[in-house]
Amino acid sequence: MAEVETVKNKQVLLKDYVTGFPKESDMIISTENTISLKVPENSNGVLVKNLYLSCDPFLRSLMQKPKPNSKSVFPGFKPGSPIHGYGVAKVVDSGHPKFKKGDLVWGMTGWEEYSLIQQADSLFKIEHTDVPLSYYTGILGMPGITAYGGFYEVCHPKKGEKVYVSAASGAVGQLVGQFAKLMGCYVVGSAGSKEKVDLLKNKFGFDDAFNYKEEHDLDAALKRHFPEGIDIYFENVGGKMLDAVLLNMNMFGRIAACGMISQYNLDEPEGVKNLIVVIPKKLNIRGFTASDYFSLYPKFLDLVLPHIREKKITYVEDIAEGIESVPAALIGLFSGRNVGKQIVVVARE
């Protein structure tokens, strides 16, 4: 039997299940693993070199001890094992007919230097490389499809409608706002710093924006920005913000919910008190995740790639260097330290 090349494989391990606000020390950078750069015989997996890792708020839900009967889309992290999430990677060896050595892919991967991905069917092959490769963690990856599916398919927007986006400078929000402007909507975003508010107004073209941390009365802030009410709310936050939004929704308004980041680190979630208005206002609240719209990925690319090339859509990334920066980058999402889509570069090629 030929000798198989193995290499050292730096990994990000979960130290123990997380409760409350996650800390950098909940993860460990381990240098103890080695990995073969060949897929096992008779495997249809692919062996990849990870390039860009996508820090996303939903990963918080995978850090905690799974509840009995919980129905999660993704398996939770296991203490002592590498964490996983979306990323961009290069195929080093393939047992899968769809992929060959040298292909670039994006999808779920281990958060380590090299990964053997057994469910290679779930990977997307990257066909367009005239745009930054890192975009496949964001505008051209899971957050992009989230914004696209949520805005067009869930919200059914019409020209002139009033759109509110929370966490608006984040990976999904910045794109939703730009889609809304392309559609001819009036769009206001909220974020947690002056720098982010400036980005919303001056870079992403939102009609207006506000810093929610400076508003002691969110209901009043929304009434100021939406004197005619809100038709579409793109929900990334939950909790008190959702309660204030419900009071300002118009008849037959739509709320697309793909995240509630304000709630992820609470042991007991905040109660939403104004839910009853869904009846007289005939509101539609729909939860969704990007995977519901993966089948629309080619259609999505047809829409968004020309806009990127023509600079009609822009995208802001917050790039951390080196796998060692994963814990700080991931935890930073929950204090809003990132400005734009948070990415970690493991390797550039």
Next chain:
Amino acid sequence: MAEVETVKNKQVLLKDYVTGFPKESDMIISTENTISLKVPENSNGVLVKNLYLSCDPFLRSLMQKPKPNSKSVFPGFKPGSPIHGYGVAKVVDSGHPKFKKGDLVWGMTGWEEYSLIQQADSLFKIEHTDVPLSYYTGILGMPGITAYGGFYEVCHPKKGEKVYVSAASGAVGQLVGQFAKLMGCYVVGSAGSKEKVDLLKNKFGFDDAFNYKEEHDLDAALKRHFPEGIDIYFENVGGKMLDAVLLNMNMFGRIAACGMISQYNLDEPEGVKNLIVVIPKKLNIRGFTASDYFSLYPKFLDLVLPHIREKKITYVEDIAEGIESVPAALIGLFSGRNVGKQIVVVARE
């Protein structure tokens, strides 16, 4: 000028705006009004004799002082003025081309012996009188369209799906359960007494039913009745029940909300804590009211009238006699005293 006949007109007046749990003494029976039995000249209103009044939980929201900027479908009641709601009535005089003397109608009317209805366009003419006339306050009226629109148009049910109905023996719930059985669904209802639970199981053909007042753990009760989870929840209750239901919904489940009776008498609504599950479970919560589906009324009658005549659908009414019984009948809804659809008979013809 010819002398115009006027008659004494007994009325139910709101005494003062209601806070908290409404009381019979919040309403007064007044005998001071008189009314002309002719519509004024050049009016396109109709003058009706009220026959059956429909006691519905939503009327509670019209009893309180309107909040600024509240967007209600119906105008609230005014202290010292007669209350209004759905009812069945006979046309005594008409200035409207659609109606003539002797016609039977249902729709919004004053809660008094005779009413001058200015917005006669909103009335439905009753064409089928081989079924009980009182049915046009319930199964063939607003609650019927609520059940029909909510179940078929909001929930998009499929054969074999698991359906849960709260307040299931009420005006809307009993019909939703029977629609679900006709569709081939598995349906469980909850209600607040043994008598109501027996009705659900033995008269309306629910697969199972439980008394929510005997369950200290609603989540456990739902897990017992829905070991495979809930696909469709027809929401009439809100609050703690909704929180327990959210934990038991299946992926892509639908929640049709037309009422949250548990919340109507609270100054501060209960918070719904488990709303975040709408995201991983991709739930759709939609608020609606009967009026959204009024345009489907002919289609609804085509479906439901044959079922009534063939006794494939049954309907239980709780009939109070005389306009003097309005306060007790209306208040009884909120303690669940009624068994089936609560009606008050003002006159039988």
